[in-house]
């Protein structure tokens with residue numbers, strides 16, 4: 801999705817050129833442990849929204865989780881291309897074998 805690419809580029813730009821008042825820069829300044837803590841919190845919020853069967857809240861919480869995962873990716877220099885390659889590799893492998901047990905070997 802191009803909007804996720806745009807969001808990731810915004811996050812990378814904040815890392816290169818910090819801006820006052822930017823929440824993203826606040827996370828980079830606090831560092832990896834803070835980003836990981838936020839990811840943990842957002843995961844829990846996704847679980848709660850899902851169990852409440854609240855679709856709007858679930859979409860919102862999934863986006864919060866996605867944003868914080870993208871911040872972690874920028875912090876650890878993981879590119880979107882690496883995710884794409886990994887997804888393609890799994891797709892090729894799984895569609896060939898047609899056996900869910902094979903996922904253990906991914």
Ligand SMILES: N=c1c2ncn([C@@H]3O[C@H](COP(=O)(O)OP(=O)(O)OP(=O)(O)O)[C@@H](O)[C@H]3O)c2ncn1[C@@H]1O[C@H](COP(=O)(O)O)[C@@H](O)[C@H]1O
Pocket residue numbers: 807810811814819821822823824825838863864867
């Ligand atoms: N997509 C997001 C985004 N999603 C969520 N958030 C922020 O994530 C925070 C999560 O809220 P919480 O209540 O969990 O956290 P908090 O209490 O504010 O802060 P903590 O002390 O818990 O860390 C909120 O402050 C949201 O504004 C985001 N902040 C920024 N972006 C995008 O990131 C890019 C850079 O924006 P800036 O960070 O504003 O420069 C832009 O494209 C923005 O649209």
